[in-house]
Amino acid sequence: MNTAKTIQTARAPKSFELFDFLYKYGTLITIGLLIIVFGAMSDSFLQPSNIINILRSISIVTIIAIGITISLSVGGFDLSVGSVASLANALVISMFVWHGQGVWTSIILTILICLSAGVINSFMIVKLKIQDMLLTLAMMFVFQGIAQTYTKGATLSQNMIMPDGSFSTGIISPAFAKIGQVPWIIIIMLVVVAIVHVFLTYTKHGRYMYVIGGNMEAAKLSGIPVNKYRIAAYLMSAVFAAIGGIMLGARVMTAEVNSGAPYLMDSVAAAYIGFAVLGAGKPNAIGTFVGAVLIGILQNGLVMLSVPYYAMDIVKGTVLAFALAITYYKTK
Amino acid sequence: MPNVENWEVLLTALPILEKKSFQEGEEMGAAKQIKLEMKGISIEFPGVKALNQVDFNTMTGTSQALIGANGAGKSTLMKVLSGAYGHYTGEIYIDNEPVSIRNPKDAKDLGIQIVYQEVDTALVPYLTVGENIMLDYTVNDMSSKQIVSWGHIHKRSKDILDKMNVKVSSRKLVSELTLAEKQMVLIARAISKTCRFLIFDEPTAPLSHSETEELFRIVRALKQENVGVIFISHRLPELFEICDDITVMRDGEFVLKESIRDITQNQVVEYMLGRKLGDQFPKIDIRKGETVFETRNFGDGEKIHDIHIHVKKGEVIGIAGLVGAGKTELCKALFGMVKANTGDVILHGKKLRLRSPNEAVKQGIALVPEERRKEGILVSESVTANITAVNLKKFSILNTFLSFKKEKEAAREIIRNLGIKTPSENTRVQNLSGGNQQKVAIGKWLITDAEVYIFDEPTKGVDVGAKKDIFELIFQLAKRGKCIIYASCELSEMMGITDRMYVLYDGMIAKELQTSKTNEEEILFYSTGGK
Numbered sequence: 001m002n003t004a005k006t007i008q009t010a011r012a013p014k015s016f017e018l019f020d021f022l023y024k025y026g027t028l029i030t031i032g033l034l035i036i037v038f039g040a041m042s043d044s045f046l047q048p049s050n051i052i053n054i055l056r057s058i059s060i061v062t063i064i065a066i067g068i069t070i071s072l073s074v075g076g077f078d079l080s081v082g083s084v085a086s087l088a089n090a091l092v093i094s095m096f097v098w099h100g101q102g103v104w105t106s107i108i109l110t111i112l113i114c115l116s117a118g119v120i121n122s123f124m125i126v127k128l129k130i131q132d133m134l135l136t137l138a139m140m141f142v143f144q145g146i147a148q149t150y151t152k153g154a155t156l157s158q159n160m161i162m163p164d165g166s167f168s169t170g171i172i173s174p175a176f177a178k179i180g181q182v183p184w185i186i187i188i189m190l191v192v193v194a195i196v197h198v199f200l201t202y203t204k205h206g207r208y209m210y211v212i213g214g215n216m217e218a219a220k221l222s223g224i225p226v227n228k229y230r231i232a233a234y235l236m237s238a239v240f241a242a243i244g245g246i247m248l249g250a251r252v253m254t255a256e257v258n259s260g261a262p263y264l265m266d267s268v269a270a271a272y273i274g275f276a277v278l279g280a281g282k283p284n285a286i287g288t289f290v291g292a293v294l295i296g297i298l299q300n301g302l303v304m305l306s307v308p309y310y311a312m313d314i315v316k317g318t319v320l321a322f323a324l325a326i327t328y329y330k331t332k
Numbered sequence: 333m334p335n336v337e338n339w340e341v342l343l344t345a346l347p348i349l350e351k352k353s354f355q356e357g358e359e360m361g362a363a364k365q366i367k368l369e370m371k372g373i374s375i376e377f378p379g380v381k382a383l384n385q386v387d388f389n390t391m392t393g394t395s396q397a398l399i400g401a402n403g404a405g406k407s408t409l410m411k412v413l414s415g416a417y418g419h420y421t422g423e424i425y426i427d428n429e430p431v432s433i434r435n436p437k438d439a440k441d442l443g444i445q446i447v448y449q450e451v452d453t454a455l456v457p458y459l460t461v462g463e464n465i466m467l468d469y470t471v472n473d474m475s476s477k478q479i480v481s482w483g484h485i486h487k488r489s490k491d492i493l494d495k496m497n498v499k500v501s502s503r504k505l506v507s508e509l510t511l512a513e514k515q516m517v518l519i520a521r522a523i524s525k526t527c528r529f530l531i532f533d534e535p536t537a538p539l540s541h542s543e544t545e546e547l548f549r550i551v552r553a554l555k556q557e558n559v560g561v562i563f564i565s566h567r568l569p570e571l572f573e574i575c576d577d578i579t580v581m582r583d584g585e586f587v588l589k590e591s592i593r594d595i596t597q598n599q600v601v602e603y604m605l606g607r608k609l610g611d612q613f614p615k616i617d618i619r620k621g622e623t624v625f626e627t628r629n630f631g632d633g634e635k636i637h638d639i640h641i642h643v644k645k646g647e648v649i650g651i652a653g654l655v656g657a658g659k660t661e662l663c664k665a666l667f668g669m670v671k672a673n674t675g676d677v678i679l680h681g682k683k684l685r686l687r688s689p690n691e692a693v694k695q696g697i698a699l700v701p702e703e704r705r706k707e708g709i710l711v712s713e714s715v716t717a718n719i720t721a722v723n724l725k726k727f728s729i730l731n732t733f734l735s736f737k738k739e740k741e742a743a744r745e746i747i748r749n750l751g752i753k754t755p756s757e758n759t760r761v762q763n764l765s766g767g768n769q770q771k772v773a774i775g776k777w778l779i780t781d782a783e784v785y786i787f788d789e790p791t792k793g794v795d796v797g798a799k800k801d802i803f804e805l806i807f808q809l810a811k812r813g814k815c816i817i818y819a820s821c822e823l824s825e826m827m828g829i830t831d832r833m834y835v836l837y838d839g840m841i842a843k844e845l846q847t848s849k850t851n852e853e854e855i856l857f858y859s860t861g862g863k
Binding site: 202203205211214217220222225281282 | 710713717
């Protein structure tokens with residue numbers, strides 16, 4: 001066999017080139033088209049204030065989606081992120097309102113407790129070998145239940161009525177509120193995306209994770225400590241979900257029942273849209289951010305066009321299905 | 333849903349149908365022999381000409397052996413005949429009538445059935461034996477009938493099993509069967525429809541001696557029924573026991589067809605190889621050093637026991653044995669893939685801890701696994717990422733940040749040294765040929781500087797040219813003073829590449845042989861349990 005022949009086999013047939021182009025740039029083209037369409041239909045869409053509004057609205061989604069991206073990179077999947085975010089939201093607000101803790105104590109304690117959710121997930125998946133999707137589906141309900149039980153089904157806020165009839169005395173620190181406001185909320189998001197991008201693409205550990213995700217058996221036989229990295233991935237996923245939940249708390253200053261649940265769907269969609277961005281073909285941080293931007297623009301634009309909020313899930317679900325279709329068609 | 337009227341008609345028609353098919357069988361028993369001819373068959377895959385103008389012919393009521401070294405094209409030829417590869421050129425005649433076989437259904441309609449080597453790929457484990465036997469019927473012959481008649485399925489499959497004299501309940505789940513029983517189910521499926529020619533692709537490889545005998549009994553019975561049996565196997569004594577004629581292939585071409593009575597086993601081997609054994613293997617004299625690697629009482633607590641081997645510096649030792657003797661298990665256990673290792677593994681006088689591949693790699697052991705696509709390479713990653721995956725530490729700054737430049741340099745060097753045919757170091761490995769994928773799987777270990785290299789069937793599915801490169805590579809490693817453990821069931825490779833070998837039988841070392849003082853017959857003798 002000569003080299004010329006090998007090259008021939010390596011090159012994809014011509015009919016696929018259009019698909020490859022759309023695969024690589026489709027997401028970016030879609031974003032561009034959406035901006036043009038929404039910009040033409042609504043005067044306020046392209047206002048700087050609205051653009052900041054979009055970025056703010058996607059920041060929490062992006063951070064939770066980054067957690068999912070990491071779990072996807074080792075070939076896993078974490079469905080429990082929405083519930084972990086709810087739990088983090090409840091915990092962090094309760095630290096202030098019920099226990100009168102300071103900003104740092106509250107945040108660190110919340111992250112540590114949520115980390116234990118990651119420990120449970122990774123133990124069950126890695127050691128007991130339960131299928132990730134099913135296990136995290138089960139744990140999604142468990143964590144959601146824990147959050148609700150902890151708050152006794154109530155919404156936590158400053159001066160809330162306690163079960164004994166008195167008012168809570170704790171105060172949510174103004175410094176904490178800053179986290180949930182522009183520009184900090186956007187800065188945090190960008191910093192997270194940048195760090196995880198560097199981690200996955202430019203470090204040894206990120207490469208190992210992709211290797212594990214690509215072929216776990218081969219990774220093991222290459223001497224990579226596969227279980228260690230898989231556990232790490234689920235822990236990171238839980239931490240990013242917790243950060244998302246904390247930022248949600250800072251933004252709304254309350255903890256509603258199941259507040260994190262709606263973020264699950266958007267995050268999964270963002271991560272899967274991210275697969276295709278610039279032809280990466282695998283979960284990646286930048287792609288996930290782009291995916292979140294796409295969803296954010298879509299949502300913002302549709303609201304401006306007075307599409308009712310209750311119809312929004314149709315659009316988002318369709319976008320996810322479309323992203324999945326592209327990903328799986330490609331890997332076929 | 334069919335209407336009731338139709339239904340009754342079908343139900344009443346059923347026994348007649350059955351009767352007819354049996355009659356057909358009886359008629360066939362009395363019928364004259366039918367000739368099958370394949371003329372000038374060629375087939376090409378991207379970059380490889382797998383078959384080149386191959387002629388093959390056989391008759392019903394006889395058994396035909398098809399033999400050749402790995403990669404000679406036996407399986408490919410039979411896949412053409414059974415309709416798995418539709419893009420061949422050449423002609424096929426049955427009973428002097430030209431036929432076209434472009435898909436498996438064509439072949440089945442002509443009465444050509446195949447029992448593949450990997451029985452599990454053709455069976456549905458959570459369905460019963462009966463359903464599996466009648467699968468072709470359920471898929472192809474129910475036409476407008478919508479309701480599955482359980483009684484019919486079990487009765488018909490029981491009849492077939494009885495006829496074969498196989499004692500397996502048709503109501504048992506396939507997942508509960510042994511490998512040999514699964515094979516019987518596949519044979520039963522093949523003869524559940526009109527079967528004029530039945531192809532066996534290496535059927536005896538995973539079978540025990542008594543199971544093989546049972547299979548041969550059925551093959552003989554099939555011959556009695558005027559079925560033409562085509563038998564692919566590497567085990568010459570078996571072919572001489574069961575077959576009437578033999579066809580030899582080499583490098584995708586027809587070599588000869590002969591009656592088995594007129595040829596000896598040694599002649600067959602010569603035709604298969606087409607040259608003296610030595611040619612393929614580089615002969616370099618390597619000075620052996622002191623014993624570096626050693627195992628004592630080593631076992632995996634399951635399949636292999638009491639393994640004592642030692643390897644000197646620069647020595648290539650072979651692990652010989654038939655499929656299922658425990659070669660792969662031994663390789664994996666030495667690489668820490670098994671938790672409950674017993675006994676000691678000693679490298680440079682130091683006892684090793686081998687609880688995971690991770691530990692094994694750190695202590696200087698490398699494994700090129702048998703299942704390349706599943707275990708050896710990352711198909712969707714670039715050549716570079718594959719090559720550097722085992723030792724990223726070498727390419728990272730502060731043990732964290734990757735240096736893409738260093739990676740690229742290393743990958744290019746490996747590509748150059750091993751002659752990996754790839755457009756660039758960024759090409760995804762899935763776009764390379766089997767041989768080049770294997771070179772990547774080996775290449776990644778060359779940058780780790782391991783002490784002990786374990787190869788498990790490294791030439792499986794690799795073309796002849798790449799094979800030679802791989803042997804060359806192994807010699808280069810030996811020259812650098814590495815210890816090589818080479819496991820293979822290819823006797824010619826054992827003879828060509830090793831200095832010394834251990835023959836495994838049933839998970840134990842049956843014999844230690846000096847390669848220069850032994851021959852293939854002796855290896856085979858000990859592999860098959862001879863004492």
